[in-house]
Structure formats: C-alpha cells, structure tokens
Amino acid sequence: EPEVTQTPSHQVTQMGQEVILRCVPISNHLYFYWYRQILGQKVEFLVSFYNNEISEKSEIFDDQFSVERPDGSNFTLKIRSTKLEDSAMYFCASSWGTGELFFGEGSRLTVL
Amino acid sequence: QKEVEQNSGPLSVPEGAIASLNCTYSDRGSQSFFWYRQYSGKSPELIMFIYSNGDKEDGRFTAQLNKASQYVSLLIRDSQPSDSATYLCAVGGSSNTGKLIFGQGTTLQVKP
Numbered sequence: 677e678p679e680v681t682q683t684p685s686h687q688v689t690q691m692g693q694e695v696i697l698r699c700v701p702i703s704n705h706l707y708f709y710w711y712r713q714i715l716g717q718k719v720e721f722l723v724s725f726y727n728n729e730i731s732e733k734s735e736i737f738d739d740q741f742s743v744e745r746p747d748g749s750n751f752t753l754k755i756r757s758t759k760l761e762d763s764a765m766y767f768c769a770s771s772w773g774t775g776e777l778f779f780g781e782g783s784r785l786t787v788l
Numbered sequence: 789q790k791e792v793e794q795n796s797g798p799l800s801v802p803e804g805a806i807a808s809l810n811c812t813y814s815d816r817g818s819q820s821f822f823w824y825r826q827y828s829g830k831s832p833e834l835i836m837f838i839y840s841n842g843d844k845e846d847g848r849f850t851a852q853l854n855k856a857s858q859y860v861s862l863l864i865r866d867s868q869p870s871d872s873a874t875y876l877c878a879v880g881g882s883s884n885t886g887k888l889i890f891g892q893g894t895t896l897q898v899k900p
Contacts, residue, residue, distance in 0.1 A: 707886045719832060719876065719890040732885040767831055774886035775820060779831040 817882030
C-alpha cells in the first residue's frame, strides 16, 4: 500500500540552527501538506502546497519556515533558525484532491 | 477563529460495547469531515470521511453528520481493546486548499 515517508524520524538541534525535514508523498497525489503536533496538543496546520506553490499557510508558518518541492518526489520543510518552541512532531501529508489526507509517520524535532 | 471541539475524555467502554465519539465545529462553510485514529506517539490514520448529511457505515464504524447542528460523530460497534487510541475529528475548511482543522481528540479506552 502506498505511503508517505518522512526523514529523519528524530532530529535534535541547537537553537538557532537550520533544519530540513524531508517527505516523499504518495506518488500520484497532487496536494502536499505540513502539520505539526506539540506534545499533548492538537495537530496544527502549517502549510498546503499545490501546483508548485503554497496554496494556504497558517499564522505559525512565518518567515522562518519555507517549503520546497525540489524534484518530482520530495517535499521539504525548512526551518531557518530554530527556537525552543519549534520542538514538536512534524507530519507531512498528501492527498489526491482536497479530500482525504494521508499522513507520514512524522519527524520529531527537539530543539535544545 | 475556526474551531473544532471534542471532549478529551477518556471515554471508557467495555469490550464489545458501542463507543460514541462526538465533535462540533464552528465554520458553517465546512464541506468535509474526517475521523482519524492516533495511537500514542504515532501519526494520524484515516478511518472515515463524510461529506453529506446522514450516516455513513464502514465495517464497525459509522460516521454521522448533521450540518445544521454543526455536529459530527463516530460510532464504533463491537469495540475491541485494539481500538484504544485517541480519535481526532478533522474538518475541511471552505477554502478548498485541503487544509484540515483538527480537534483536540478523544481518548478511548476499551477494557477487556
């Protein structure tokens, strides 16, 4: 069964460092997303991406964050200068249309 | 602020019973409604989706939607200990970008 894959599964970084989280969406999907979940809290929308551009972003997704689809398979989330409050599980998701989203296993980011 | 509300629980039911999980949402323009299951430390897994008023059944699961009351529910029949998880209600907005707004989740405990 096709699945969304994410790397790394866990990344530890120092405050102020840049991190890149990588995702390979399901191959025939057209819509790509990043969500995050701080421990014990809700799953929060960060950004949606369609047709090689951001279609919607949340207030959380400020200038520190960027997304890219550098080739036909990868979808990346970059955090330029990490803060302690960026520590969370980051989930990539994809969908064929604006319907059912399928999530990857997540990348846990710990900022020290 | 568009909100999705769930009782955080825990909801405890005996094995074999029906578990009833409820969700309300604030955005009357919402068009799509999803139930995800999330085991501790894992990613959300899609269980059901519903777009029209009424009931939708899939195996032991029934999703119910009442747009007038802005209410979505999930019934799990013949609950099993393996159903013990957090159930997330997610609502698609009216923006048609595929963005989902998640509730806090209801923790279900099925006791053998």
